[in-house]
Amino acid sequence: MKTNKPYLLVGQGIAGTVLAHHFLQANIPFKIWDSPNHFNSSYAAGGIFNPVTGRKLEKTWLADELFDYLFSFYQQLEKTLSASFFYPMPLYRPFANAEMKQWLMDRKPQINHDFLTWEEDGVWVKQAGWVDVASLLRHSKNYFKSLGIFSERTFQEEDASNFEAIIYCEGFHATQNPFWNKLPFLPAKGELIRFHSNEPSRDSILNKNGFILPLPDGAYKVGATYRWDEFTPFPTASSQDELMSKLTSMGVSKYELLETYVGIRPATQDRRPFVGMLVGNNKGIFNGFGSKGVSLSPYFAQSFVQAIKGDKELDPEVSIHRYSHLFSV
Numbered sequence: 001m002k003t004n005k006p007y008l009l010v011g012q013g014i015a016g017t018v019l020a021h022h023f024l025q026a027n028i029p030f031k032i033w034d035s036p037n038h039f040n041s042s043y044a045a046g047g048i049f050n051p052v053t054g055r056k057l058e059k060t061w062l063a064d065e066l067f068d069y070l071f072s073f074y075q076q077l078e079k080t081l082s083a084s085f086f087y088p089m090p091l092y093r094p095f096a097n098a099e100m101k102q103w104l105m106d107r108k109p110q111i112n113h114d115f116l117t118w119e120e121d122g123v124w125v126k127q128a129g130w131v132d133v134a135s136l137l138r139h140s141k142n143y144f145k146s147l148g149i150f151s152e153r154t155f156q157e158e159d160a161s162n163f164e165a166i167i168y169c170e171g172f173h174a175t176q177n178p179f180w181n182k183l184p185f186l187p188a189k190g191e192l193i194r195f196h197s198n199e200p201s202r203d204s205i206l207n208k209n210g211f212i213l214p215l216p217d218g219a220y221k222v223g224a225t226y227r228w229d230e231f232t233p234f235p236t237a238s239s240q241d242e243l244m245s246k247l248t249s250m251g252v253s254k255y256e257l258l259e260t261y262v263g264i265r266p267a268t269q270d271r272r273p274f275v276g277m278l279v280g281n282n283k284g285i286f287n288g289f290g291s292k293g294v295s296l297s298p299y300f301a302q303s304f305v306q307a308i309k310g311d312k313e314l315d316p317e318v319s320i321h322r323y324s325h326l327f328s329v
């Protein structure tokens, strides 16, 4: 039964933020709370969106749909927030070695698709780029504050009765939430480093077993590491060493390290997000975006809002209903 109460979105990472903008567009009344006591992994993100993946240069899952939508979404959002944070930029993927180059060239007719332009020693990827996620989150927070819908506050279950429904956008922290911790998350800790150098290109992202991303202030970011053995929000010596090896292997010899970022990707075992409302319960989730929060969250926020309004069902591949047997409701 519908109440006159607002929805509550719990968490203002990239997931909660992007969903909140879609709630605003759809005129669904809501509040958004973000905890000062939990760390936010979105601030660590490189923010890259890249429609090509893997050794065989395949299109990422749903690339055509996701990438068309994300361009229009972030460009419109820059206007709404009067801010710049969306940076389309060509991405270059050199072939890993001579053997791989030959292997790919032999299969070029089968592998080729609209996102690729082939060069002698690698491929350019179209419709790639990056989002300055920290800037997007800060501008959005100010915007939500100006609308009177944002609070810096930790949600607790006793708050639930004040709301039509609770939508949990807690990222990695959902694995500590007794209600959602049954879901098959597979979190992955990651680190990246901001650095100064005169060596890498300023005009494109380099992607070779890692990435180097030029920033508007003249610095760069190198990333990213993956580990599954510990989940503290602190840098580790081994990951720092790994990032410096990535710099060397991408041809950067002289650099000055500026800052390290650490986060935990809310990845899932079936590599698909967790989206939707539980049946017979006023709890929903928008999570599981793993290492692709920037490219996945806009399209699935749009889908979630369509499902909440009863306009269109969610894609079964992302719907939380694939795990409804885990919830005794």
Ligand SMILES: Cc1cc2nc3c(=O)[nH]c(=O)nc-3n(C[C@H](O)[C@H](O)[C@H](O)COP(=O)(O)OP(=O)(O)OC[C@H]3O[C@@H](n4cnc5c(N)ncnc54)[C@H](O)[C@@H]3O)c2cc1C
Pocket (backbone or CB within 6 Å): 010, 011, 012, 013, 014, 015, 016, 033, 034, 035, 036, 037, 038, 039, 040, 041, 042, 043, 044, 045, 046, 047, 048, 049, 153, 154, 155, 156, 169, 170, 171, 172, 173, 189, 190, 191, 192, 223, 224, 225, 261, 262, 263, 264, 265, 266, 286, 287, 288, 289, 290, 291, 292, 293, 294, 295
């Ligand atoms: C090193 C690194 C590099 C990455 N690079 C990229 C990249 O290039 N491109 C890309 O698309 N993705 C990248 N990612 C992944 C991206 O960071 C994640 O997909 C994204 O951060 C997930 O966002 P989220 O909103 O689900 O979680 P979070 O950003 O962690 O946000 C969750 C929020 O919920 C809040 N919260 C939790 N519990 C409560 C509560 N009870 N009450 C109130 N608030 C609560 C927390 O305070 C937090 O702010 C990277 C990740 C890492 C670690």
